[in-house]
Amino acid sequence: MLLPFFSQLEHSWMGQSIQSSVWLFPVIESIHLVGLGIIAGSVLIVDMRLLGVGLRSQSVEEVADNARPWMIGSLALMFASGILLFLSEATKCYYSFPFWFKMSSLALAIVFTFTLKGRVIRQKLDQRHPLLGKATAIVSLGLWFGVAWGGRWIGFS
Amino acid sequence: MAAFFGLALLFDLRLLGWTMRRVPVSEMSRRVLPWTVVAFIVMVLSGSLLVFAIPLRTYQNVFFRTKMLMLALAGLNVWIFNSRVYRRVETWDLDALPPRAARVAGALSIALWIAVIVSGRMIAYNWFDCDTQPHSAIIRSLAGCTMPDSRN
Numbered sequence: 001m002l003l004p005f006f007s008q009l010e011h012s013w014m015g016q017s018i019q020s021s022v023w024l025f026p027v028i029e030s031i032h033l034v035g036l037g038i039i040a041g042s043v044l045i046v047d048m049r050l051l052g053v054g055l056r057s058q059s060v061e062e063v064a065d066n067a068r069p070w071m072i073g074s075l076a077l078m079f080a081s082g083i084l085l086f087l088s089e090a091t092k093c094y095y096s097f098p099f100w101f102k103m104s105s106l107a108l109a110i111v112f113t114f115t116l117k118g119r120v121i122r123q124k125l126d127q128r129h130p131l132l133g134k135a136t137a138i139v140s141l142g143l144w145f146g147v148a149w150g151g152r153w154i155g156f157s
Numbered sequence: 158m159a160a161f162f163g164l165a166l167l168f169d170l171r172l173l174g175w176t177m178r179r180v181p182v183s184e185m186s187r188r189v190l191p192w193t194v195v196a197f198i199v200m201v202l203s204g205s206l207l208v209f210a211i212p213l214r215t216y217q218n219v220f221f222r223t224k225m226l227m228l229a230l231a232g233l234n235v236w237i238f239n240s241r242v243y244r245r246v247e248t249w250d251l252d253a254l255p256p257r258a259a260r261v262a263g264a265l266s267i268a269l270w271i272a273v274i275v276s277g278r279m280i281a282y283n284w285f286d287c288d289t290q291p292h293s294a295i296i297r298s299l300a301g302c303t304m305p306d307s308r309n
Binding site: 030033034037038039042044048053054058063070 | 158165166167177179189271274284
């Protein structure tokens with residue numbers, strides 16, 4: 001059902017430009033990779049705090065407030081660069097299991113981060129239920145790791 | 158890579174006064190930097206394995222050489238920061254905006270680590286490999302190509 005749409009995207013002007021250029025894909029890929037580092041740091045620092053390591057003398061909320069602009073900013077950078085990479089090989093992605101694995105993990109990670117995890121942090125639920133805080137961090141790390149792993153795997157298939 | 162760069166970046170951003178402005182720099186250093194050391198060791202080990210898989214191709218790769226140079230410069234930056242700027246951290250530990258020398262070290266660190274990431278990613282591309290001739294004399298000497306140019 002999506003295949004004709006993906007094929008159309010790949011044959012769009014943008015998709016073709018990136019595909020036919022030697023340099024564009026690697027350059028966008030590098031930007032995507034730097035974005036990966038930023039988002040990893042901003043997620044890790046909060047999840048580590050929830051696990052009780054890292055910036056322990058600061059409240060979870062304080063750490064999360066400081067990390068949030070960087071997480072949202074890098075997420076935007078990842079989306080912009082990721083969509084461009086996708087356009088250049090949309091048909092390959094359609095048939096790629098790692099691609100769908102990554103997109104599923106990504107959807108879950110985003111929903112989890114902005115609903116359940118956000119609520120745990122805002123309502124300070126981790127202070128009353130330390131295990132809940134730790135579980136939140138582990139689920140978050142697991143989902144984001146799935147996104148990164150799926151992403152790396154796309155390149156091998 | 159992401160764990161190392163992400164956490165090191167947060168420390169550098171703190172040096173720039175762009176995040177965690179109310180957290181003492183020494184606390185960021187104590188609590189965050191040990192994790193970057195762990196991640197760095199993982200990267201050195203896994204990176205060495207990747208080099209051992211194709212040592213010659215890697216050694217004669219312009220991007221690999223660039224990456225090692227940037228890595229050395231990043232290390233030098235850390236050393237200068239630790240031996241000079243950070244030694245007087247008590248005097249600026251709580252500053253929301255650290256002194257210029259610390260900000261310069263933070264900015265240099267970010268730029269150099271991005272250069273390491275980008276050149277590292279480019280190693281996979283064979284544009285300048287010795288066996289994809291012809292290349293200009295500059296590329297050939299930068300890559301350390303030993304075989305004669307096929308055009309000769």
